[in-house]
Amino acid sequence: MEHNNQRGSVSYKAVSSSERPRKLPLTKRPGLRSIGTWPTITLALSTVVLVSAIVFLAIFWQAAFSILQGRNVARFWMQIIQSGQSAITITITSAFIRTAISLQAGVATSMLSSIIVERAGISLWKLPMLSMIRSISVGPQTLAWPLLRRPFRKTPVLHLCIVLMMLVITIVAQFTSTILLSDFATETVVLPQNTTTVTIGFSDDTPDYVFSNGGINYWNTAPSVFPRFAEYGEPVETTEGVADTGLSLRAFIPLANSSTRSSLRSYSGPATVLDARVVCVRPILTDVLLRHPDDGDAEHIRFISGTVASGVQYSTLDTFSPGAIRHFNCTIITPKLNRGGIPVWYASLCQSDYVAKIATNPLSDTTTGTYLVFNTTGLPDPLGWQGYLSNWTVSNSGAWTTMEGVAGDFAQIISASLCFSNSLSGYQGSNLDNYNVEYSSNSDFTEPPLEFRLYSLDYQPVADRIVDIFCGSECSSKTLNERGILVMKQQSNWTDSLTNGTFSPSINEASSLGSNMGQGFYWRQPLYEGSNASLIISIDNVGINSGHVFIFSTILRRTGNPALGLQYLFTTIAQMAYYERKPYYDIEATAETVLSESLLVPRRWTGFIVVAALASVHLLLVVGIITAFLATTKVSLLGNSWMAVAQVLSQDMTDNLLDRASQMSDEEVREVLRSSGRDGVVRLPGPRMIGTSES
Incomplete structure (x- = not known):
């Protein structure tokens, strides 16, 4: 059946599965190209911002303790404390930390989705969502839910732990300012000679x-x-x-x-x-x-x-x-x-x-x-x-x-x-x-x-x-x-x-x-x-x-x-x-x-250590995910939606299902797959069945 678009020159027609062209073989992309330009820029800039923010806070904390002990510090740090701008300085720095962690978590989530769909496998009814996650930047909570809904024996434990750790870090990062300000107290500060x-x-x-x-x-x-x-x-x-x-x-x-x-x-x-x-x-x-x-x-x-x-x-x-x-x-x-x-x-x-x-x-x-x-x-x-x-x-x-x-x-x-x-x-x-x-x-x-x-x-x-x-x-x-x-x-x-x-x-x-x-x-x-x-x-x-x-x-x-x-x-x-x-x-x-x-100044290191440890664990996770992504994935291109959609389409797994799924919920699709014996674990490229049914 052919449909004409009356408002333009575009026309398309529905074709039967027998008329669909044969797919081209999937080939592995170069490493950095598979990450993409914008994700690479995002990772690089956010890393610089995150590391700089932690270093800035460390110097600020050390300067504050030096001031409390009566030692001389650079005029810049004394001006921040003496002008009463300590709290707003921490608030702004915390905003940079939260933003950097959130941006990196989004890119890392896309990489984890690629690793799971290509290496660990996922049930067919969850495959479209995980495939699409590769093309968009979302938080780790989007990936955590599908993994948690799998039976424990079918769940890749390492991937689930990584996702949950990133989720916890992302949530805790929202309270960075509160954690840092918990170190602050009103203390008597000796000002420079005047x-x-x-x-x-x-x-x-x-x-x-x-x-x-x-x-x-x-x-x-x-x-x-x-x-x-x-x-x-x-x-x-x-x-x-x-x-x-x-x-x-x-x-x-x-x-x-x-x-x-x-x-x-x-x-x-x-x-x-x-x-x-x-x-x-x-x-x-x-x-x-x-x-x-x-x-x-x-x-x-x-x-x-x-x-x-x-x-x-x-x-x-x-x-x-x-x-x-x-x-x-x-x-x-x-x-x-x-x-x-x-x-x-x-x-x-x-x-x-x-x-x-x-x-x-x-x-x-x-x-x-x-x-x-x-x-x-x-x-x-x-x-x-x-x-x-x-x-x-x-x-x-x-x-x-x-x-x-x-x-x-x-x-x-x-x-x-x-x-x-x-x-x-x-x-x-x-x-x-x-x-x-x-x-x-x-x-x-x-x-x-x-x-x-x-x-x-x-x-x-x-x-x-x-x-x-x-x-x-x-x-x-x-x-x-x-x-x-x-x-x-x-x-x-x-x-x-x-x-x-x-x-x-x-x-x-x-x-x-x-x-x-x-x-x-x-x-x-x-x-x-x-x-x-x-x-x-x-x-x-x-x-x-x-x-x-x-x-x-x-x-x-x-x-x-x-x-x-x-x-x-x-x-x-x-x-x-x-x-x-x-x-x-x-x-x-x-x-x-x-x-x-x-003046309001840092009086202890506890809050800073928590934030610094949080940022360090986060960076280690991101580095590990990037390394695994480059080493194990073959067909994923981050930020590319057509690729994510096209790779899901498989003649042997999705024939006849796509025509009906346009009016069905995910749970209804799951029941159809289960009744037809196609609800097992699959992975790309293919997709092809690699496991038994998830019941």
């Missing part, structure tokens, strides 16, 4: 109103956070009757942002340095008189007067003569009733005119201030008490001299220590200057805030971190870095490190800092003239913030060391004044800084 512009003080021509305190009293104001600082210190030998912090030079960090200071790992450049050493000695107190104020305006304010002399000889203090006597007339506070057990000391800080100088100070032109520290304990004053105490029982402990006085039912215990400090030396002075310094830390440290807990009336637990910073080795075994303090490098000559010219803060700035640091002190007139400026360190005094009182009291309770308590106060007040002015500083300088940053 040149930074910092401001370090006021120039000499800065108007006075710019660096004035603006009415701020740093004693009755708590800092929002306790800024980090750097320290160079030298320990001292323990001496009976002396509490000495040892040499303690503290450099402020000229970075205004708290988070930047928290992540600072090293700094090299100019910085303001404070001599924070405090030395306290046991005093000799004589003619001590405790009085109630005549005006009665402060129920628990008391005046204490007498003479003071040092009770010990200490070589660190110059122009210090044991037995030299100075008068004092100070203001203190006594305990109140119903305080509810709030853990603070009733302390006072009283300026003295006792003359001495800390001899081992390496900084230039520093002066020493002298203070009497009082701590009052014992029973609260009786209400309406208007008397005085002058008879005392004296005892000594450490750097303290303790006096106990009793008058009827009233008993009062007062401890005193004579202290010397270069931090705050008198009402108008503080020892601050700019030096070229270097300091570093091996860890970050979040600057602790001071948070008051109303329900418990204290500042715990944040206060413990603050106390650790200032309490030193007497409170814990932590290192400077563990306490959040950067370690400052020792200078061979600190005077030579003093910054030149415009780098030095003006005299006005130093005076202003000192003036502000002394704001909390005040004078009270007792029965006779000549009172000393005093600061009542108590929650009952509105002149000092309760946070300062709590930290100071906690340090004294834990250590009994007045030098550490004063060192905390002087350092904190100086820092508050420094950073409050920091936005207005107009002297600029350059410094080298190294910061850390929390």
